[in-house]
Amino acid sequence: MKTRAAVLFAPHEPFRIETLDLQPPKSREVLVKLQAAGVCHSDWHIATGDTKHPLPAVCGHEGSGIVEAVGEGVASVKPGERVALNWAPNCGSCFYCAHGRPALCEAYRGLIWQGVLMDGTPRLSLGGKPVYHYCALACFSEYAVVPEASCVKLGVETEPRIAALVGCAVSTGVGAAVNTVEIPAGASVAVLGAGGIGSCVVLGARLRGAGTVVVVDRAKEKMKLALELGATHALEAGPESPRRIRELTGGRGADFVFEAVGVPAVQEQALECVRPGGTLVLVGLAPMGTSTQLPGAIITRRELTVRGCYYGTCEPARDFPRFARWHAEGKLPLEKLVTRTYALDEINAAYADLLAGKLARGVIVF
Numbered sequence: 387m388k389t390r391a392a393v394l395f396a397p398h399e400p401f402r403i404e405t406l407d408l409q410p411p412k413s414r415e416v417l418v419k420l421q422a423a424g425v426c427h428s429d430w431h432i433a434t435g436d437t438k439h440p441l442p443a444v445c446g447h448e449g450s451g452i453v454e455a456v457g458e459g460v461a462s463v464k465p466g467e468r469v470a471l472n473w474a475p476n477c478g479s480c481f482y483c484a485h486g487r488p489a490l491c492e493a494y495r496g497l498i499w500q501g502v503l504m505d506g507t508p509r510l511s512l513g514g515k516p517v518y519h520y521c522a523l524a525c526f527s528e529y530a531v532v533p534e535a536s537c538v539k540l541g542v543e544t545e546p547r548i549a550a551l552v553g554c555a556v557s558t559g560v561g562a563a564v565n566t567v568e569i570p571a572g573a574s575v576a577v578l579g580a581g582g583i584g585s586c587v588v589l590g591a592r593l594r595g596a597g598t599v600v601v602v603d604r605a606k607e608k609m610k611l612a613l614e615l616g617a618t619h620a621l622e623a624g625p626e627s628p629r630r631i632r633e634l635t636g637g638r639g640a641d642f643v644f645e646a647v648g649v650p651a652v653q654e655q656a657l658e659c660v661r662p663g664g665t666l667v668l669v670g671l672a673p674m675g676t677s678t679q680l681p682g683a684i685i686t687r688r689e690l691t692v693r694g695c696y697y698g699t700c701e702p703a704r705d706f707p708r709f710a711r712w713h714a715e716g717k718l719p720l721e722k723l724v725t726r727t728y729a730l731d732e733i734n735a736a737y738a739d740l741l742a743g744k745l746a747r748g749v750i751v752f
């Protein structure tokens with residue numbers, strides 16, 4: 387079949403809308419008609435070439451849609467059902483899956499950077515030449531063939547654009563605050579970066595009963611939104627941020643600091659915001675190959691904990707429905723995160739708005 391998709395042919399080039407060939411789903415694969423796809427910064431690392439990925443590729447890893455057809459052996463979903471998409475499909479049986487850490491699943495870890503599905507091949511092509519899938523999803527497309535393990539039913543009626551966000555920003559950000567670490571009631575929290583992920587960290591921290599929640603960003607609009615979502619203070623990012631965070635947290639620094647940008651310099655600054663004995667959680671995805679100077683001498687003397695957090699340490703089958711239910715119960719006002727929606731043809735404008743700091747989340751709707 388054919389599908390219209392936003393294709394990235396080379397780094398530093400705009401996305402181009404093309405009509406691609408899409409093969410039917412193979413064994414344990416599902417054809418999904420996309421309804422919404424979030425505009426996330428991780429895709430942009432491919433557009434800039436910071437993340438190496440085979441090209442041409444269809445990006446988009448935060449999607450929701452309706453199951454259109456299923457391949458052989460698919461048992462968990464059937465045509466007509468709505469799903470949110472998990473960008474880290476897991477096998478269910480490796481060491482990490484068996485230990486409740488599916489985001490670390492060994493089955494897809496290598497393949498994810500090859501732009502293919504679980505059998506090592508892509509389903510998309512143009513003029514007979516392969517087109518690669520980002521994160522086995524490729525959601526910037528009207529239709530996508532994805533692994534069955536990527537399809538998660540939410541169990542409650544959820545608007546497609548919200549369901550899409552559950553697939554990345556919500557699971558990563560809320561998951562960081564409720565899964566990766568245990569935030570005791572009354573704890574102080576600082577969040578560096580108030581985009582889609584940082585906003586969701588704020589929501590998760592509030593759910594856990596955090597006391598002071600300080601958000602740091604450059605964009606006024608995002609700081610305003612963070613306050614609406616429950617942050618107690620919003621600071622403009624700058625060299626003074628660690629000092630100001632200490633002032634707001636009894637002179638010590640925050641109990642938990644979340645870096646939600648994925649920039650080495652911000653990760654380094656984030657460490658200065660943690661109180662002795664506190665925890666730094668690295669949530670933002672820094673481009674592959676970059677490195678961060680975190681001073682061991684200080685980590686030791688202050689007994690700091692530095693935690694990586696990939697995909698909110700989430701178990702999609704458990705957490706996607708849980709987050710959707712919290713949304714339905716009014717505990718996660720996720721609708722506030724959607725700043726704007728775009729048509730697929732407006733994807734370059736959507737990324738321009740993201741880079742200009744105008745969006746908590748922009749969502750492509752189909």
Ligand SMILES: [Zn+2]
Binds near residue numbers: 426427428448554
């Ligand atoms: Zn994402």
Ligand SMILES: [Zn+2]
Binds near residue numbers: 476482483491
């Ligand atoms: Zn596994």
